[in-house]
Amino acid sequence: MWELTALLLLATLEKPILSLHPPWTTIFKGERVTLRCDGYHPLLLELRPISTLWYLGHLLLPSHKKSIEVQTPGVYRCQTRGAPVSDPIHLSVSNDWLILQVPYAAVFEGEPLVMRCRGWYDKVVYKLHYYHDGQPVRYFHSSANYTVPQARASDSGRYQCSGTMRIPVESAPMFSAKVAVTVQEARHAAAVRLLQVQSRRAPLRxxxxxxxxxxxxxxxxxxxxxxxxxxxxxxxxxxxxxxxxxxxxxxxxxxxxxxxxxxxxxxx
Structure with a gap:
């Protein structure tokens, strides 16, 4: 069993790590975010600059830089020469007045889970409610992040927020789209951290x-x-x-x- 686990870990060590900055998977239309690809480069038989391949769905993007700015919704992946394709990041773009932003990275048991309800281009949200699987879990007078200090598996589910905005007078309550959040078991955290560290090590050429x-x-x-x-x-x-x-x-x-x-x- 341990031998199989070791082989599975080694097989995934070369996969690049794709990250999102700022770390929210939902943005407003017209906004841009930065994607960064940190790749682990396998054995190479010649010394040449390492280029990065970028994919939006099945479309190959023209950039070969380590990081790119994007504003188009879809599923993004990256790849370095000779390495597997990275895990995907799903980017959503919204025209709504209110969006619920959750982190792109995996959340493990015992770690903080942070989300924020954001008004159109940072307008202040009043009478702010956060919901978990349809049940209210937190109320704020105005814009504030909702944090679960130590997430548990039971915190997984669909989250939503609601509130009012002054545009220019106070509006009726508006609701964000529901967003799925999964809290993973703590026993997987060490393996994921190991992969992230190994993927950033210097290449052997x-x-x-x-x-x-x-x-x-x-x-x-x-x-x-x-x-x-x-x-x-x-x-x-x-x-x-x-x-x-x-x-x-x-x-x-x-x-x-x-x-x-x-x-x-x-x-x-």
Whole structure:
């Protein structure tokens, strides 16, 4: 079971992390938000700048930058060369007088759940009510965020808000659209945090051929370089980082003697 879990984690480590700034999935028409793609780059056989691919639904967007500004509703994803596609972010655009904004990121048990009821282009909302599955849960005299300090699975459901605005006189009560919120179990939080940390680590690139350090004793290991198995050569200098270091970068402080012909182990 643990082996399967480890394989599943490793299989998803290369997936880029797509984030939204500000972190609300619903905006008013005409507003813009910024999407950012933080990618983990797998082994590359050549040194070239890493470009980012952006998708709106199944449409490939023209930008190759790490972050883009958008205002069109839909499902956004990103991808870096050689890596899987990121998880999606659903962006909604509203023409209503009132919208309920919830965070795009997953909320886990024990974490705060924050949402806000927002009037058209930040007009003050009066007599503000928040609802959970149709039941009122909080009242404010005027605009304020609703916060659940330590969310539980029972806090999942459909949320809505209502209130009045002075346009210019006070209006009748208006209601936002309902928004689904899911609070995930705490046992999944550690795995998700691990993936987010691993995805931001420096890429390992094969700009120069690199092999594992020679093992002590007679039994030296076998290294796979460009699809060819060879007995590793002893480096002339010691690597700057320990062999077990997570941030070891090939070609930095290690020089190799040319290997035997026929395997492409030496310099180009």
């Amino acid at each position: 094969l700009g120069r051929r690199v092999h594992r350090p020679r093992a002590r004793g007679r039994g030296a290991g076998i290294a796979l370089v460009r699809g060819c198995y060879r007995q590793p050569q002893r480096p002339e200098t010691q690597p700057l980082a320990a062999a077990s270091g997570a941030g070891f970068s090939p070609g930095r402080g290690v020089h190799h003697r040319p290997g035997p012909t026929g395997c492409g182990f030496g310099a180009r």
